Amino acid sequence: MTTLSLTVNGRQVSTEIDPRLNLADFLRERLSLKGTHLGCEHGACGACTVLMDGMPIRSCITMAASCDGVEITTVEGYDDNKLMSRLRRAFREEHALQCGYCTPGMLATAYDIVSRLDRADENEIRAALAGCVCRCTGYRGIVRAIERCIAEKNA
Amino acid sequence: MKAPALEFHRPDTVQAALAILAEGDGAARVLAGGQSLVPMLNLRVAFAETLVDIGAIQELAAIEDAGNHVRLGASVSHARIEDGQTGDYFGGMLGHVAGNIAYRAIRNRGTIGGSLAHADPAADWPVAMIALGANVEIAGSNGSRKLPVDEFMVDVFTTALQEDEILTAICIPKASPKLRWSFQKMRKKAGAFGEAIAAAVHDPESGLCRVVAGSSAIGGPQRFTLLETALQDGDVDDDAIRDAVTRTIGSLGRYETQIHTVCLRRAIEEVRT
Ligand SMILES: Cc1cc2nc3c(=O)[nH]c(=O)nc-3n(C[C@H](O)[C@H](O)[C@H](O)COP(=O)(O)OP(=O)(O)OC[C@H]3O[C@@H](n4cnc5c(N)ncnc54)[C@H](O)[C@@H]3O)c2cc1C
Ligand code: FES
Ligand code: FES
Numbered sequence: 001m002t003t004l005s006l007t008v009n010g011r012q013v014s015t016e017i018d019p020r021l022n023l024a025d026f027l028r029e030r031l032s033l034k035g036t037h038l039g040c041e042h043g044a045c046g047a048c049t050v051l052m053d054g055m056p057i058r059s060c061i062t063m064a065a066s067c068d069g070v071e072i073t074t075v076e077g078y079d080d081n082k083l084m085s086r087l088r089r090a091f092r093e094e095h096a097l098q099c100g101y102c103t104p105g106m107l108a109t110a111y112d113i114v115s116r117l118d119r120a121d122e123n124e125i126r127a128a129l130a131g132c133v134c135r136c137t138g139y140r141g142i143v144r145a146i147e148r149c150i151a152e153k154n155a
Numbered sequence: 156m157k158a159p160a161l162e163f164h165r166p167d168t169v170q171a172a173l174a175i176l177a178e179g180d181g182a183a184r185v186l187a188g189g190q191s192l193v194p195m196l197n198l199r200v201a202f203a204e205t206l207v208d209i210g211a212i213q214e215l216a217a218i219e220d221a222g223n224h225v226r227l228g229a230s231v232s233h234a235r236i237e238d239g240q241t242g243d244y245f246g247g248m249l250g251h252v253a254g255n256i257a258y259r260a261i262r263n264r265g266t267i268g269g270s271l272a273h274a275d276p277a278a279d280w281p282v283a284m285i286a287l288g289a290n291v292e293i294a295g296s297n298g299s300r301k302l303p304v305d306e307f308m309v310d311v312f313t314t315a316l317q318e319d320e321i322l323t324a325i326c327i328p329k330a331s332p333k334l335r336w337s338f339q340k341m342r343k344k345a346g347a348f349g350e351a352i353a354a355a356v357h358d359p360e361s362g363l364c365r366v367v368a369g370s371s372a373i374g375g376p377q378r379f380t381l382l383e384t385a386l387q388d389g390d391v392d393d394d395a396i397r398d399a400v401t402r403t404i405g406s407l408g409r410y411e412t413q414i415h416t417v418c419l420r421r422a423i424e425e426v427r428t
Contacts, residue, residue: 002163019163019206022193041156042194049260055234056260061193063186065163066208112259130345131258 006067008033009077017064024048024059026067027074035075035104039133046132049105050074056112075104084111086152090145098136105132106142114149122147156197162205169214169294169321172207176319177296179205185321186210187230187269190261215268215323218242224326229268237262244329245287248336248356252283255338258346268322271304276311276375277348283338285376286354286367289327295320311374331360337425339418351411353418355426357386368419372411373404379419386423396420 005014008031017026024041027033027050039045041060048060051073078084087110090096097103106129113120113128120128125143134142166172176183183205186192195201209215215230218241225241235241236253243250256262256270256279270280271291284304291307293300296319304325307315316322336356340349353368366383369376381399385391397416400407407415 018160020158020161022157025157041197043190043257043261046258046260052263055263057263058190058260061189061197062264063158063163063189063193063206063208065165066186066189066210068165068211109260127345128259131260 002065004065004068006069007071009073010079019063019065021064022060023050023062023064023067023072026064027059027072033074033076037101037104039101044131044133045102046105046109047102049108049132051108051111056108073108075107078107083114083149083153086149087111087114087145090148091142094141094145094148096137096141096145102132102134102136106134110142110146110149113146114153117150118154120146120150158193158196159199159202161196161203163208164205165208165211167211167213169212169323172209172212172321173294173296173319175205175207176321179207179318181318183207183318185272187266187272188232188261188264190257190265191269191273191275209321221326224328227267227325227327229272229322229324230266231268233257233262233265233267233270234259236267245327246330246332246334246336248283248287248334248338249327252279252338255279255340267325271307271325272314272316272322274308274310274312274314274375275348276369276373277350277352277371278369279338279340279349279352281308281376282352282354282367282369284325284327285378286336286338286356286365287327287330288363288365289325291322292324292326293320294323299323301326305376305378308376328361328363330356330358330363333360334358334363335426337422339421339425341414341418351414351418353415353422355382355386355419355422357426366419366423368400368415370411370415372407373415377403379403382419382423386426391420391423393420396423 001016002019027036037047039047043061050059184203186206186208215228217228219226233253289304339353341351351370355366366379
């Protein structure tokens with residue numbers, strides 16, 4: 001066992017963990033935060049993407065024990081964050097989700113794209129989304145939702 | 156797909172990390188960003204009884220302007236390089252290479268040192284660092300040593316690192332403002348590994364002139380010295396490049412020969428115009 005202290009969605013967590021645990025399993029199994037989804041479990045599909053110190057990372061290929069001292073935000077933890085509220089509304093109105101499996105990872109990725117880029121055309125948004133797989137929407141709604149939030153940011 | 160049982164250490168100095176590696180007697184491995192190692196542990200294609208996470212070692216995350224070169228700690232992430240934290244002594248080349256590795260979520264964790272130490276034949280940094288004439292610094296229990304990246308990269312998934320050594324830094328000689336570079340990566344999808352990668356670099360002031368290609372098909376980074384002279388003065392056409400590809404790496408399938416030839420031609424043309 002190894003000790004782990006970190007902040008998850010604003011809450012301080014200190015616990016003993018099996019060192020082979022990855023961050024996704026820690027969040028899902030130990031903290032019951034099932035909003036973080038697992039698809040491929042090797043970094044390729046993006047479903048497990050969460051924010052670590054405000055930056056998107058893959059929780060499936062990040063060892064939980066490497067997260068000592070960091071701040072993790074999962075889809076359960078955005079509360080009334082302004083940008084995330086705008087993204088949620090845009091996702092809803094642009095039909096950017098259907099089954100919702102990819103959505104937690106899409107939102108974390110979209111949050112990063114909108115925060116980092118002051119402008120991005122459709123191709124750039126699609127390239128930045130290349131690491132997130134959606135089997136339902138065909139991406140158009142997701143791209144439109146992100147375009148809209150970038151435009152709102154500049155308005 | 157979960158990693159097998161293992162021990163985990165997260166030391167905060169290079170010395171402490173070296174001591175754990177030495178004690179592990181070959182069964183301990185360095186964990187950097189984990190973006191290659193963790194999937195490989197999960198898939199049981201890599202093995203470790205003990206992981207030595209170097210993420211808490213501050214000095215390995217430093218970026219230093221060291222006069223005639225830029226010194227990047229091994230744990231500097233692709234994303235920090237993409238964002239220009241290295242300072243721009245290479246006409247934007249480092250940011251371009253970094254920004255085209257995988258996806259942002261992976262670039263936030265993956266490190267330049269991890270990429271070199273991992274020695275995936277299709278990785279981007281080995282090609283770019285050989286092209287820029289970079290050196291690596293390596294620490295071991297018997298002191299440290301320095302090696303040019305082309306000597307460090309030994310073979311597919313094989314480097315000059317011993318089991319009890321840590322790659323600590325990458326030193327890239329600063330280029331002059333006259334540097335011309337091109338980095339071509341042929342791939343079918345944004346974020347994927349390149350099927351063929353080629354870099355051409357020419358700095359008339361320092362005399363640096365290199366043409367390098369890499370991919371799984373050609374078994375990792377290779378310098379194309381035959382084309383380096385041509386990059387400076389001669390004329391190069393597709394036939395000459397195809398000929399250099401065959402002479403440098405032997406016979407490849409038609410598709411592989413073609414994509415490597417095209418990448419090299421695009422790289423050379425971009426540098427010469
Ligand atoms: C979906 C996906 C797509 C990717 N696409 C690309 C791509 O297009 N191009 C590309 O170049 N890469 C790509 N990568 C790989 C990525 O760049 C990794 O970050 C990199 O290969 C390994 O870096 P790391 O810091 O994660 O190392 P780790 O995975 O932690 O370690 C890799 C290996 O290097 C050793 N090691 C690491 N650091 C050190 C050190 N300082 N000293 C000694 N040994 C060390 C480890 O023991 C291990 O054997 C991709 C990865 C994924 C998951
Ligand atoms: S589950 Fe992590 S990237 Fe697919
Ligand atoms: S909404 Fe179903 S996978 Fe994206």
